[in-house]
Amino acid sequence: MSTATLAPRALYEQVAEQLRLRIFHRELEPGSWIDELKIAEEFGISRTPLREALKVLATEGLVTMKLRRGAYVTETSDKDLRDVYHLLSLLESDAAAAVARGASSADLASLEALHDELEQATGERERFFALNERFHMQLLQLADNRWREQMAADLRKVMKLNRHNSLFKRGRIADSLAEHRAIMAALKARRPEAAAQAMQAHFANGLEAAA
Numbered sequence: 001m002s003t004a005t006l007a008p009r010a011l012y013e014q015v016a017e018q019l020r021l022r023i024f025h026r027e028l029e030p031g032s033w034i035d036e037l038k039i040a041e042e043f044g045i046s047r048t049p050l051r052e053a054l055k056v057l058a059t060e061g062l063v064t065m066k067l068r069r070g071a072y073v074t075e076t077s078d079k080d081l082r083d084v085y086h087l088l089s090l091l092e093s094d095a096a097a098a099v100a101r102g103a104s105s106a107d108l109a110s111l112e113a114l115h116d117e118l119e120q121a122t123g124e125r126e127r128f129f130a131l132n133e134r135f136h137m138q139l140l141q142l143a144d145n146r147w148r149e150q151m152a153a154d155l156r157k158v159m160k161l162n163r164h165n166s167l168f169k170r171g172r173i174a175d176s177l178a179e180h181r182a183i184m185a186a187l188k189a190r191r192p193e194a195a196a197q198a199m200q201a202h203f204a205n206g207l208e209a210a211a
Helices: 011-024 036-043 047-059 078-102 105-119 125-143 146-162 172-188 192-210
Strands: 063-066 070-073
Touching: 011 036, 011 047, 011 146, 036 047, 047 063, 047 070, 078 105, 078 125, 078 146, 078 172, 078 192, 105 125, 105 172, 125 146, 125 172, 172 192
Parallel strands: none
Antiparallel strands: 063 070
């Protein structure tokens, strides 16, 4: 990465995205120290935008700043994982109920089209994971509450520190698809309570697989 290839976005935002991807891909392992000097040299930048990028990642929970020791990739405990799933379950079940109540037929059709793509990606784990996240984020967008959407987006970044191992467990992709079908059925039937319950079950099963 060099400054010559960077897009017009603020430099620190681009650096944050590059580091975020390295964390998600486990090129920077949980608990590892982030060598600021080495990374700044590699990216061809000063340490100022790098430190701004690290502050962004710290607010997202992906990086932990330690006094006089620098920045470390966040390690998540079992309790952290349970807490993240619990909050996502609350936020996304509420969003599902809102979508069942108020989304247009066109909105639901777009969400169902994304679900259909998910159905076709069962043999491609990384693509399945990406589509799964797109489905959840699109549902949050349709629920039309930017604060809830932002909170869920940040929590999902922390959830990725678990390296989405839950979806890699035998049978979990099939189970996840069945849960998505139940969510879609409740949304299309305009049943807010059933949609919320289906989403809660989806997260409960996901946590059990991730544990």
